Amino acid sequence: MSIFGSYGIRGIWGKDLDATIARDLGRAFAVYQKPKRVAVARDGRLSSPEMCRAVVDGLRSQGVNVVDIGVIPVDAFYHSVAHLKLDGGAMITASHNPSEWNGVKFVDGDAQLLTGDKNVELGKIIERGIPDVDSIGTFSTREVIDEFVDFLISVADLKRCRPLNVVVDPGNGATSAVLLSLFARAPFKWSGINMDIDGRFPGRGPDPKAKGVLEALGRTVAERRADVGIAFDADGDRMFLVDDLGHALSGEETGILLARHFLMERPGASFVYNVVCSHAVRDLITAGGGIPVRAGVGSLHMKPAIARTNAVMGIETSGHYILREYNQLDSGLAPAMVALAALAAESRPLSKLREDLDPYAHDHQDLRVVDPMVTMELIRTKYRDAILDELDGVTVEYPDWWCNVRRSNTEPLLRVTIEAKKREVMEQHFKELLALIE
Numbered sequence: 284m285s286i287f288g289s290y291g292i293r294g295i296w297g298k299d300l301d302a303t304i305a306r307d308l309g310r311a312f313a314v315y316q317k318p319k320r321v322a323v324a325r326d327g328r329l330s331s332p333e334m335c336r337a338v339v340d341g342l343r344s345q346g347v348n349v350v351d352i353g354v355i356p357v358d359a360f361y362h363s364v365a366h367l368k369l370d371g372g373a374m375i376t377a378s379h380n381p382s383e384w385n386g387v388k389f390v391d392g393d394a395q396l397l398t399g400d401k402n403v404e405l406g407k408i409i410e411r412g413i414p415d416v417d418s419i420g421t422f423s424t425r426e427v428i429d430e431f432v433d434f435l436i437s438v439a440d441l442k443r444c445r446p447l448n449v450v451v452d453p454g455n456g457a458t459s460a461v462l463l464s465l466f467a468r469a470p471f472k473w474s475g476i477n478m479d480i481d482g483r484f485p486g487r488g489p490d491p492k493a494k495g496v497l498e499a500l501g502r503t504v505a506e507r508r509a510d511v512g513i514a515f516d517a518d519g520d521r522m523f524l525v526d527d528l529g530h531a532l533s534g535e536e537t538g539i540l541l542a543r544h545f546l547m548e549r550p551g552a553s554f555v556y557n558v559v560c561s562h563a564v565r566d567l568i569t570a571g572g573g574i575p576v577r578a579g580v581g582s583l584h585m586k587p588a589i590a591r592t593n594a595v596m597g598i599e600t601s602g603h604y605i606l607r608e609y610n611q612l613d614s615g616l617a618p619a620m621v622a623l624a625a626l627a628a629e630s631r632p633l634s635k636l637r638e639d640l641d642p643y644a645h646d647h648q649d650l651r652v653v654d655p656m657v658t659m660e661l662i663r664t665k666y667r668d669a670i671l672d673e674l675d676g677v678t679v680e681y682p683d684w685w686c687n688v689r690r691s692n693t694e695p696l697l698r699v700t701i702e703a704k705k706r707e708v709m710e711q712h713f714k715e716l717l718a719l720i721e
Contacts, residue, residue: 286386287402289583293377293386296330300385302337309341309373310413311405312389312397318370320348324360325375326457326518327480330385335375338387342373343420345413351424354480356458356519357388358614359431364394366430376457379490379516382483394612398583432464438609438620444627447471448509450525452500454489455481458519458615465616471623476503489517492534492602501529511626511633515615521602522615524622526633535561536640538598539568541618544625545595546571553594555585558675559687559700560600563642579675580689586611644706646713650697650720655690658697658720662688665719684708686716 286294292308294300312318323339325331331354339349352363357374364372370392377384389397389405397405449471453459459480466473476499477486487496491514504512504525512525524532524540532540535556542554546568553574556564565575578588578597582605585597589611596618597605604618605611626633652658662677670680676689676698684703691698697720703709 287406289399289402289581290396291376291378291386291388292402292405293380293384295383296328296334296385300334302333305334305337305387306341306344307409307413308387308405309338310345311341311408312371312373313342313345313347314408314413315401315405316371316389316391318347318392320350320369322350322352322360322364322367322369322372323375324352324355324357324363324372326357326377326482327354327455327459328375328377328382328385328482328517331375331482334385334387338373338375339422343422344415345420346416346418347420349420349422351422352427353424353460354457355428355431355460356456356515356615358519358609358612358616359427359461361390361394361612361614362431362434362609363427364390364392366427366434367425368392374518376518378518379492379521381489396582428461428464431461432468435461435465435616435620436468438606438617439624441470441620441624441627444470444624447511447623447627448507449473449623450500450504450507450509450512451475452477452487452491452497452503452512452514453519454491454496454515454517455479455484455486456489456515456517456519458515461519461616469620469623471627474507474509476500484517491516491521491523497523497525497531501525501531505529511623513619513622516602519615520613522604522619522622523602524633526637528634530634532633532637533561533641534600534602535564535598536637537602537618537622538596538604539564539640540625540636541596541604541621542568542573542598543571544621544628546573549595553592555588555592555594555597555605557581557585557597557599558678559647559689559698560598561641561643561645561702562685563640564598567640577674582613584675643702643704644709645700645702646709647698647700648717649691650699650717652697652720655697659688659690661719662716684712686712688716688720
């Protein structure tokens with residue numbers, strides 16, 4: 284497999300990645316970015332210390348001065364690179380992948396992630412060979428958590444908030460490094476589960492979107508009579524909410540909740556959502572006086588749309604929320620603070636607030652196919668009387684239902700999303716669509 288992906292470099296440690304490759308990646312980044320001073324950070328995976336040392340060695344061997352900012356979530360890493368005015372950085376993490384995986388997210392001096400072809404270029408630099416340099420870069424350490432918590436407290440106005448009872452579940456991931464400091468300063472009653480940073484992820488899987496992963500948080504919220512539960516993925520750039528009855532919200536429901544709160548402060552604001560989001564996002568933002576803007580899936584598509592329209596935020600089904608005021612970077616904790624402010628300003632519980640956030644019937648399935656391109660053409664032909672667009676994959680739109688079929692970036696899969704105003708209509712056309720694809 285190729286370790287160079289659209290949103291970072293990842294592979295199974297000891298198979299696809301090792302210390303030698305990690306050192307070469309550090310050297311290649313130094314050649315590509317030409318930084319003078321960078322930050323390095325890591326998540327809590329068992330292989331992260333070794334991989335981090337190797338990347339640091341590679342960077343320093345090319346004369347780059349390295350500031351080690353420790354075990355922190357990826358949004359704290361992004362913030363630190365920008366706040367400290369560094370020339371870039373390397374975050375050792377495999378995001379929400381299983382525990383045996385690891386990887387690295389390189390960023391430039393604006394803390395923007397190197398994506399797609401830029402990551403591939405690092406591989407080409409390694410293949411061509413990297414000449415040695417005479418000087419060795421310096422190494423230092425710095426604590427950054429308090430500075431990041433200062434930022435988080437400033438994200439939302441918490442002064443007039445009612446005291447909420449909040450349960451957090453970082454899933455034994457790196458977000459735990461920040462939570463205790465945040466607990467001490469945000470005006471809520473806090474408690475947590477799976478708080479110990481442990482790269483084996485013993486409490487639950489590293490991906491909160493996986494089936495059943497949030498059930499323990501839901502039970503805990505209900506048992507403790509809490510107002511809300513908040514879960515994060517292993518490196519902390521995705522956030523999910525659980526209501527007071529213990530039921531998880533979808534990415535779209537949380538996005539609408541955040542958008543409504545922003546619209547109270549900024550009437551007429553724009554919000555970017557991706558092509559597989561429920562039409563509820565579009566419809567409810569419009570009903571609230573906002574302007575919905577549609578974009579392709581992933582930050583490669585979302586961030587340019589946010590910049591082009593000066594949107595307040597981007598909403599994805601995956602639990603990624605991109606806030607314009609957070610330098611258009613993925614964060615779990617920043618939108619979590621906005622969500623808490625939104626909920627604390629309401630008199631109704633979250634279970635009531637969400638009742639009108641999901642009015643449509645929808646489903647999703649990933650399908651393995653022999654030739655995705657052939658299958659996509661079958662869909663275009665079958666539904667040629669519909670409104671078709673290819674902003675990302677193929678979207679088929681009828682008055683009472685719609686679907687999107689798009690290729691996976693990493694596997695021979697088609698990702699199928701379908702939605703209708705009525706469940707029976709959705710089920711009928713989903714069955715028809717699956718028969719066509721399979």
